[in-house]
Amino acid sequence: MASPGRPSRFFALFLLVSLTAIRRSLAAPAGNKSCDTIDHGYRCSPETTHFWGQYSLWFSVPSEISVEPPSGCDVSFASVLSRHGGRDPTANKAIAYGALIGYIQNSTTTFTDEFAFLKDYQYTLGADQLTDAGRQEMVNSGAHFYRRYAKFLENKTPFVRSSGQDRVIESAEKWLAGFAQEGKRDEVGKIDVSIPETKGQNNTLSHEICAKFEKGPLDKIGDSAQMTWIDKFIPSIQQRVNAKLGVKLTPTETIYLMDMCPFDTLSSPTAAVSKFCHIFTEDEWHQYDYYETLGKYYGYGNGNPLGPTQGVGYVNELLARLTEKPVDDHTNTNSTLDSDPSTFPLDRKAYADFSHDNDMSAIFAALGLYNSTKPLSNSTIEGTDETHGFSAAWTVPFAARMYVEKLQCKGEKEEFVRVIMNDRVAPLEFCGGDEHGRCTLSKFVESQSFARSGGHWDQCFA
Template sequence: MAFADFVDRMKGLLKGGPSHIYEALPENVSHDEVQRRAQTWADRHKRAVKTTLGIMVIVAIAYFVFEFRYKILVKPSCDSAESGFQCETEISHSWGQYSPFYSVPSEISAAVPDGCEVTFAQVLSRHGARDPTLGKTVIYGALIARIHESVKEYGEPYDFIRHYEYKLGADQLTAFGEQQMVNSGINFYHRYGHLARDAAPFIRSAGQKRVVDSAEKWAYGFHQSRAEDKHSKSPDDYPYDIMVIPEGKQYNNTLSDELCTAFETGPDLGKEAQAVWLDVFAPAITLRLNENLPGANLSNQDAVHFMELCPYNTVANEKGKLSPFCHLFTTDEWRSYDYHESLGKWYGFGSGNPLAPTRGVGFVNELIARLTGEPVEDRTSTNATLDGDPETFPLGRSLYADFSHDNDMAGIYAAMGLYNATAPLSKTEKAGPRDTAGYSASWSIPFAARMYVEKMTCAGDAGEDGEEFVRVLVNDRVIPLQSCGADELGRCRLSRYVESLSFARDGGHWDLCFV
């Protein structure tokens, strides 16, 4: 309520208060007597008037203190457990894999269908927002140093760079990224509370610190929600066990595969595709940057690195406040950047790369085992020792949570065939996710990305002996399943869904990894 409204309300209360009726003064009363009586009335009510005015002043001060504190000092976060990052979405939702997670538009409702109940839920999550990798942080720091050394006059919107200090770290979660993962755990609990209030999920994590930290923060968010759930009666054995699988070329790890030699040592098809698109969209940006930063002599690749200072400085802010770097580029330029990153992931680690889907085969076969309750059958990247032990790979659970990286998730999506409806991406013409059957880097693998795999039963379902349905959501978008007779809600029967995963069940192209 605005202060003016408050004043009007107070006036209304005063006007509407009890009225006092006085007898008319006799006509023969002297002027002095009138003044005396007026002074007597004023003296009698002076204290009440002062008290009323004092209350109004105190309330006014309290109002302005409240407004200043909550609108100026305590700025709300741009991220929430319900819908992810929602500040300046025309910009922030176009940062490719560097976008913070946000709830992606879905043509099919993401809500559990009426009359249905989820009986199984698996989340596969990327780690939360982080600092740049070590290699990138060196590049960014050198770029800023070069600008400071060579530029003497800055264009008006760029003047803040004169005093900008590069302070980003390397590889680890930011405070914002930690909160993302807490929010993700909260969201998972709220969505699957009927399962979660009496059972903790089985949790695995790839071995890098930022991934393990993400798993721990997610588990805390889950635990926090369970502790607040009045319907949860079972003991909560928190902190939950997290099985950490080491990363590296010497390890079988379905959450971070490095075993496919031909892929690891082969050509970087993602960068090759990006190079073509870079020559299309970047020159105009590079020209403008050099006009406003005379002497910097930036290249097209420098321009891309310059743009990346926007998302990284944004997620370095605890509340996700957008960096001034973000507003140096137009909405259309950010969409071009998003497409640049989408090309890199599609051809580098997704369906556009002949060997990338094979890297995801091991996880898909583990998923099949969890969905069916049958032992893992795989001869690719799975760890037979871990997957053969019910302590390290239990079956029959209702909740599972795995934590990984964007590149590995891209390969898993490809092995699952989630984007089989997406045509090969053009390297010369931009296409948004609504034109690519829902594929883009920002829609599929942003910071804290999450895939939910659900099994559900539905009341009154007599078809195919009431066999459970399977449904997949990526960042809250229902992905219509392919090659298994999906219904209008994007779901397939469990047996048909497993049959449709023949690429993974047959081992992908694992034999080509070692040619």
């Protein structure tokens, strides 16, 4: 880790940058060509930019199953669970990154080749809030949802919930703006419910309740897996960077230097690929992506004994919406909100929820979307072919989205359910998914026995 003295020298700079970030404009400048697109997401340098783990900008993930509804099927229900858009680093990381840049600039005498830009680089990243590029991601996301379901949504407005953090609320607002713009609607919709992220507050869009998961050995499993992998892939990168710059970066600081690539990219209103990204090779970015993937799998997914349980409450809310029956849950749902038709209606046909990457990772695990993914190796990199589609970049990039849709198909008595992860149709083997990724509604509900029984919530306070 960086020495304790480094961050303090940059604290004043950090405060100034944070205040500057608040004043940023709410939309990307018109006329500048962006790497981000409505239909396909982030397209610049995909051989590296699609391997930034959860710090990747959203991109359309390849699908073995056609994302279009099967012939003869019409959408009868559509919901989206979305991560917030691209942001600045969190407050603690912002201080650490600023200190790292200052240390390099104060310690290096010669900046050559791919490091030349660092000599005059000015650290101006804010903290915690959306960047202009992240805002545009969410505008594009709202437009993407409308385009996909335009016929179905013609006279419908989604019921919108947001977790209570500022960047999540703003993401929902930008999504609504993109939705209205694409649908040529006169008015932009409003967030119907915002659930505070306060200690002790039940909130299916932000985990904080399960004591045994939040503190103790289970909280360290993801970090432990990542540290083992760091020992495998970072030494050669660390040695090269230190030799080139004449510095003594630690393994953690080397990771921080890699982190600067996506965050500096996001600081550009058009998300132009940062010069930090060119410091590292394509193979090194794949190794970095796997590092972040290990953190999600063992921190919040199937690799953590209580990871999937953190997503049980949301799954039970989803089942209530799909079946139009009251929520049946005793985990982290807010019973006051969920029992009131004005804050949790069951008669809508379109819903949108906005959350965070860690919470979404737990929800995906609770649903069983990656049950076929074997425990990830922390010593050998595994690609998405081997992990059955699981990676941090493929599941929870900035502006990540899970669509759950119901289909009414000709000649069929029962509705079908499909799940689409960032444009990749989930095969849904756990409920007998067919060649179109469909399960009947009854089979889908039946398959969710883990969530319906409360997961392992009883262990949270044991």
